[in-house]
Amino acid sequence: MEYDDTERAREFAARTREFLDEEVIPVEREVLGSGPVSEGQVEGLREAARERGLYAPHLPEKYGGQGLSYRDMLPVFEAAGRSLLGPAALRVDAPDEGNMHTLELFGTDEQKEEWLKPLAAGEVRSGFSMTEPIQGGGSDPKMLKTEARKEGDEWVIDGHKWWTTQGAEADVLIVMARTDPEAHPYAGCSLFLVPSDTDGVEVVRNIPHVGGEVSGMSHAEIRYNGVRIPEGNLLGGLNEGFSHAQQRLGPARLTHCMRYSGMAERALDVAKAYVSEREAFDGPLAEKQAIRFTIAEAETNLHAARTMVRHAAREIDSGGEARIPVSMAKVFAANTVQEVIDDCLQLCGANGIGKDLPLADFYENARQFRLVDGADEVHKRVIAREALSEVRPEEIESITRYGG
Ligand SMILES: Cc1cc2nc3c(=O)[nH]c(=O)nc-3n(C[C@H](O)[C@H](O)[C@H](O)COP(=O)(O)OP(=O)(O)OC[C@H]3O[C@@H](n4cnc5c(N)ncnc54)[C@H](O)[C@@H]3O)c2cc1C
Known part of the structure; x- marks a missing residue:
């Protein structure tokens, strides 16, 4: 699917995908079912990311990053999310990524020197x-x-x-x-x-x-x-913790959406490959209409989620808080990702829950997405409050009374 990402973002994302395929996914295969990944393996991946000019795309160059804008890093975070190890390899992993952003926004020069620099370098957590x-x-x-x-x-x-x-x-x-x-x-x-x-x-x-x-x-x-x-x-400022946290959480919620969209996209790639090869009842699974409908719905919902994330990111990039678009994107993306991964598991049969494939780990990991950085219900509360605030008491009667 083509989006209105800039040329720079597309080129960066394409190189990130290549890095994931050539370097990250082979390490993922080593640790699936026998994790966790070792510090040495993560450092090796980060070194490879540095050599390819991909390390820390979200950070300014003075911190060893690539200086991408918030909007431009979007497809790059999606590409990184295709493996559970991708975000750590590129140093765009939560919670450090959001914490670095907070330090960048509110830290003093001394605090940046003491904590942001070593965080950016991957030396501390x-x-x-x-x-x-x-x-x-x-x-x-x-x-x-x-x-x-x-x-x-x-x-x-x-x-x-x-x-x-x-x-x-x-x-x-x-x-x-x-x-x-x-x-x-x-x-x-x-x-x-x-x-x-x-x-x-x-x-x-x-x-x-x-x-x-x-x-x-x-x-x-x-x-x-x-x-x-x-x-x-x-x-940051005394007694300004909540306003600072809000400035951290808005963008951080969207970066979760980006990484998890990449995870769902990869799950779909695995499931599509599986059903194309696997046969049952006289032909490939990919030719059964029920399977095709499942894939069509997953592709459609994932496209809608990615479009919503781009819309909210555009608002943030132009200086807005985007509170409602972020809440909508976060709830929709979290539920979509969970459903898509669950469907992909089903499409792969028993292999879906086996740890030869990454789907089972995706499934376990994605469940937290509906809770972290504000559970579904809390975001829906915010969306509904805004929607209901648009009701004008003086107009209610003319809207709700028909006939007698
Ligand atoms: C994997 C993971 C990582 C996390 N990492 C961090 C972290 O690094 N730092 C940190 O500070 N926190 C972290 N959290 C905590 C996370 O932010 C909270 O779980 C989340 O804010 C919800 O709070 P709670 O768990 O206390 O749920 P509760 O407040 O106990 O709520 C329980 C349920 O009630 C629902 N609910 C609440 N109010 C309403 C309402 N008005 N109407 C209807 N339903 C409602 C909630 O949506 C939820 O489903 C993490 C959580 C998870 C699962």
Whole structure:
């Protein structure tokens, strides 16, 4: 399918696909069913990406990146998503990619030197620590309990978080905490850079979860027990944590959509190849109408998802927040990707759930997409609130009354 991507983006994406086919997918084959991938394997892939001029397409050149615009990196992220190892190989993997973006937007020169540079180089890892256990902030971030109080020239953080992706391996954690308990949370929370080796940072456990066999990345429960950090570790403005998080999450939601669209596209490629070769009931599966309809619907829905992502990305690229287009694209893409991958599993029969093919890992991994960065229901809440705000009370009667 042709999109209105620029010439530069197309050329970059084509080279990314070639890199995936020639370098990344062979390593994926080695680790399927026996993961996780080793640090050495990831570093080898990153070195190969650097040699091909593909490393960190989203980052400015001064950080070793390729300086693509947000819109131009879109098809490149899609191409990277074709393998579970593609995003790590190109250094466009979550959560580091979104955290680097946050540091780039709000970090001071010192913070960029200390954390963005080594993150960009792939020398350190990071986590974004916002979601909290049962009594704290989850879908409703206003319930956030973690607090940071100022003592002299230090901040002291107390709180309990979970589902911090890569939290157990991270060298630095970006922590959302209340800094003004009297204010509405949206006006009284801030972000902090917390080195993970600071006294009081307690990684309680990597929460057992479905998916992630290939990357081996943790989703950690973490306690912050009187964690003292210098005042210079405030990231961005005081009490501006939510507005900063929003600026991080909008683009990050779309980059999830891009990577997962690539995953669904690859699943379809595998399924189409399988049904073209496999025969049953006197002919190739690909000639059965039920199979053809499944493929047609998957192609159609995936095209719709990719078009929605491009529409939202265009708005963000021209400086807008694109809140509603992002929510719509995120919900639609997450559900589409999950359905397409599930259909592809079915099309491949038993091989669909076998780990000779990548589909089973895709299936396990894709389920989280309907939850991360805002669950479906929370985005639908936002979309519906906007849609219903358009109803004008004075017009209701003329719209709803017919005849008597
Ligand atoms: C794999 C994975 C990685 C993650 N990584 C991170 C991370 O790095 N950092 C981080 O901070 N968080 C992370 N999260 C947490 C994620 O952001 C939350 O799971 C998400 O925001 C939902 O919060 P919750 O899990 O507390 O769900 P809850 O708030 O407990 O909600 C439970 C269910 O109720 C639904 N619900 C809530 N409100 C309504 C409503 N008004 N109407 C109808 N339904 C509603 C929700 O949509 C959800 O389906 C991760 C989660 C997963 C699964």
